Amino acid sequence: MSRDNAEFAEFFAASWDACLRAVAATTGNMTLAEDQTAEAFARAWASWHKVSRHPAPKAWVVRAALNAGASWWHRRSKETALSGHDIAAAESQGTGLEAAVLTALRRLPARQREVIVLRVLLDLDIDTTARQLGIASGTVRAHLSRAMTALSSELTPTTTTETNR
Template identity: 35%
Template sequence: MKRDAEEFDAFYSASAQRVLGHLAAMTGSRAEAEDAVAEAYARAWDRWASVRECDSPEAWVRRVAYRIAVSAWRKTVNRLRAHRREMAGQQVEPTSVDHVAVVSALRRISAEQRRVVVLHHLVGLSVTEIAAEIGSNVNTVKTRLARGRRALAAHLSDDAYETTGGGGSHGS
């Protein structure tokens, strides 16, 4: 048991921040991602004997965390909208204009497109690996990736125009 705990602790230390970053990008909410990732790692610990035998325990945790987050979304859509409105006017730490634009654009595309874009461009998975992780076929992943890129490009162009166009205030 001690060896399992040490092995799991090493796995957690090596992967938790990366998985959290991936899920935060997929969900658009660091707070929701933190909750889902914590629960996913707890489930991984409960099943460590089988999870550690997976081709990628990290992918297992990321997939479970994503499912937990989606389940939470279905239960709390109105609460999330209120939370996002509340957080929109707050600035916790300075971020670059590019970072804000990308996060904003990711929030505007569909969850399926956002997921494959994050897995491909931030996580670095191949189309085949993404298909295996999300339980889909390669052509579906390619389609979502292409559509997601086009949608992102359109939103990033809009954001660039709003940023440089001297437009009015955001929010209020």
Template identity: 35%
Template sequence: MQVSTPPRLDGAPPDVGRGMTEIDFDDFYHAHFRVLTVQLCAYTGDLAQAQDLAQEAFCRAYARWSKVVQYDDPVAWVRRVAWNLAASRWRRLRTARAYLRRQREEHVPGPGPDRVMLTAALAKLPENQRRAVVMHHLADMTVAEIARQEGVAEGTVKSWLHRGRTTLATLLRERNEQPEESRD
């Protein structure tokens, strides 16, 4: 009495699986290469890469065919190898990109004209006024915090801020009124 093999769910011919011989690898390859390539293409988004991955997975299966052919589902083994290869490629690409970013000099655009003008004007302020203005307006520190840090009364900090802002306003106004050619 001969028992017929039920059809497989993955669409493979009934003779794929246990009991295949080495001669059957060619049939196995032709029966499953296209389906695996389509799956990998959907996974990677690149047909050429999917074909390479499928080809590499089948090459690895061929090298171990006497063992792989004994598995319940050799196609699942080949698919898993192909997915692992895809993940490995992505990890290598990510590592390579990170390495290149670390090696490459980052080009940051220079400061704009307003920033240059403000920096030049701040440099002309007395040191205590400059520190007070920077801490208050750029570091968002309160008058009390600045006074505590500088070891002075809050009224002194308020005075520094008032004088610093007045001087900055004058310097920036003068700078804006100058013709382009005569600016430093």
């Protein structure tokens, strides 16, 4: 295995779950997210020289997975089964807090959801999140604030410490 392939294999093993969860949190559908994430990793492998130098390779994968047209024809055969069932699929992922979180995320506008995924789940800083989404840092802050406010009204943290809020 070449050095590049070894590096990619390490990245793939370490990042698959996080990227898949981020995509699933955005799309609300694990089946679709799995296909899109695999497609994104395939593209990352093909362009590993570029992706490996990216400041946030996991964010590159997530953005690639969410690319509006990238996996359309892969999805095509699944479309009948998936159509109109995104939220139901999200809710079926579990009966506990994760289901409530997914449902709450699905109720956010798409851009707020993307900001939450990149900023909170992938732990990107504001500027990197802004570059990933092609929007201004101030816009990221605005989306983030609104999203967190909306989520906090739907979810009650079990470890609430008011000093941080």
